[in-house]
Amino acid sequence: MSRSYISKQLRERIAAQARYRCGYCLTQEKVIGMPMEIDHIIPEAQAGETVEDNLWLACSLCNAYKGEQTYAFDPISNEIVPLFNPRTQHWHDHFGWNQMGDEMIGRTATGRATVVALRLNRELLVEARRGWVAAGWHPPQD
Numbered sequence: 369m370s371r372s373y374i375s376k377q378l379r380e381r382i383a384a385q386a387r388y389r390c391g392y393c394l395t396q397e398k399v400i401g402m403p404m405e406i407d408h409i410i411p412e413a414q415a416g417e418t419v420e421d422n423l424w425l426a427c428s429l430c431n432a433y434k435g436e437q438t439y440a441f442d443p444i445s446n447e448i449v450p451l452f453n454p455r456t457q458h459w460h461d462h463f464g465w466n467q468m469g470d471e472m473i474g475r476t477a478t479g480r481a482t483v484v485a486l487r488l489n490r491e492l493l494v495e496a497r498r499g500w501v502a503a504g505w506h507p508p509q510d
């Protein structure tokens with residue numbers, strides 16, 4: 369959640385870097401018809417700064433579920449691991465899609481922990497993805 373001022377120019381630069389989609393669930397702004405939020409990768413509550421290196425685009429629910437977390441529990445390794453960092457890590461290294469393309473799968477401890485912590489397979493989102501798959505808008509090919 370952002371409390372600090374973020375200039376329009378900085379917001380636009382981050383949105384372009386994120387290709388106008390949530391860094392976690394990859395939902396696209398143009399699909400949901402709403403601008404996304406600016407996520408502090410290290411939360412402001414943990415002294416994360418409002419600077420480009422610490423900011424990325426996130427949908428409102430991923431941002432809300434992430435909250436002040438930077439680590440989460442991986443149910444397979446039973447370890448507490450860092451959450452996925454959409455600025456420094458590659459999405460496809462840590463996540464994939466199921467065959468239908470409607471559910472995210474964690475490929476690594478970080479990926480699995482992030483899927484659970486941010487509820488990346490929320491019921492409504494999975495339902496929405498089914499429609500996006502049928503329309504050919506999802507999953508993103510890059």
Ligand SMILES: [Zn+2]
Pocket residue numbers: 390391392393394395426427428429430431
């Ligand atoms: Zn999201």
